[in-house]
Amino acid sequence: MTYETPQSVTRFRNIGFGVAAVGLILLAVGSFLFVGEGLTATDRFFESYLFGFFFAMLLPIGSLGWLMVQYLTGGTWALAARRLLEAGALTLPVMALLSIPVVLAAFNVDGGHYLFEWANPAVITPGSPEFDRIIAHKVPWLSPLWFTGRMVIYFAIWCGLAILLRRFSLDLERTGDPQYKLRARPWAGVGIALFVITVTFAAFDWGMSLDPHWFSTIYGAVYIVCAGLVTMAFTIIVISQLVHTPLFEEFLSAKQWHDMGKLMFAFVVLWTYTNFGQYVIIWAGDIVEFTPWFIHRGENGWEWVMTFLVAFNFAFPFFVLLSRQNKRNLRVLSAIAALLIVVQFVNTVWYILPEFHESVLQITLGDIGAAVGLFGLVVGVYMINLSRAPVLATKDPVLVEMVHAGGH
């Protein structure tokens, strides 16, 4: 397959890796700068790293989810997005390696403060002064060994699906035989069920288990929605940057990004719906096991973060994306998409960091560095993947609908 990589892809690859280098240096520096309150540099590092990992995983996970969804729904927006989603999903093998520090934190390799409270033997040993019956009860699930086992299972399933779907896609590109697309479909169907279950439990493991007393059944769904939102936003941004490359120039029109804009709008509403649903149920129930999570996130400055989220993950993008003209204007659409990625970063801050910091002012340089650095790394690998195949699956039969009238 001879194929010329668009220049902007190479440029974004370099930007991604540049940002990654800066971010990871900040992570290292930040870990040492914020030593204190009984926390060593490695403790700080693990806190920041877990937060960064939680944020950076949104794009790979969301890409895999959308990749399977687009096989099941079909449509020309799906075709326009497919190669970009494949590039995103294929960052998962790299993320599998980058999940190792999270596993190490669960084993508390540095011997310092326990990142995951449930990993602390003193908490689950009867008779110890720190003994906690509720956490002890959860030990069969929340043990470092089984945590590692689950991590292996998640990444095996995700990487397997990503690689398999990419192979079908490249076989289609090579041979032009549409049966490869038909063969991808059942895998997408089965995969989406596995995806929802595994991502739900992954979100429980990485985020929710930081407060092992608290639980919310919708937590995993919220993570999936955030991943879907970040990915659709990122896809729109990449399209806005590649719209003048030969293949997109020839086949893409406002119809495709209009549809993506509608999906992004739907996910803005879905984010609001799931988060408010979680809030109103806990608020109305007013039960002592459930409320502390929200009480903590509503004081010491975190309430301002929450207000920001309501304004910029809901109100502002909602009213902008309501209009048809705005969704068809790629400039406006990609600006909103960029805003939503930043807002999703803030959303991750609000979800994870109150577990580590009493006040919003205690957010460290390392936290920011880890999130930005790991996200930059994902972007870099994404761009390498994107440069390995044409940006548009040119042998897909749906391509005809793209240039002909009436397709969606």
Next chain:
Amino acid sequence: MATLTRQVPFYGLMAEFSTPEALIAATKAAREAGYRKMDAYSPFPIEEVIDEIDHGRSTGIPPLVLTAGLIGATTGFVLQYIGAFVDYPINVGGRPLNWEGWPAFVPITFELMILLAAFTAAISMVVLNGLPMPYHPVFNAPRFDRASQDLFFLCIEAVDPLFDRTETERFLRTLAPNQVSEVES
């Protein structure tokens, strides 16, 4: 108005095409030639044709739906506020009896917004389309039943200020249609 609504013995001229591309090109050409009172008929929605026919003209539905949604949301909230706080304050598990109790009202507020907006969208679509309409002249055009199967039609209506029985027919014939026919009113 009186000068615009000329009395004409027929509804318009109908051109028949075999492909959506031909219809798109014809609609574009007709718009560029200055025709405004026209409509296209096809077995499936064609966005390009819709853009040409409407040309930025709103259907009028979006502002109606927005208004209905806002009315629905306001009604839903005020209804509950008056009921639960003003007229008959009721203590539900110690939840606040003032504006701080607002989260409880959001589901109903949301539902009523959706309800009114959705009804308005559906009903205003029907009404603004002039439905139900038991008779419409376009069905007098030959083979018009195939507009819902495999043929594409463009009708320039006789009420268009630029309409001229011979000139318009000559114009339509330049667009390479299968046939051009007069539509009885």
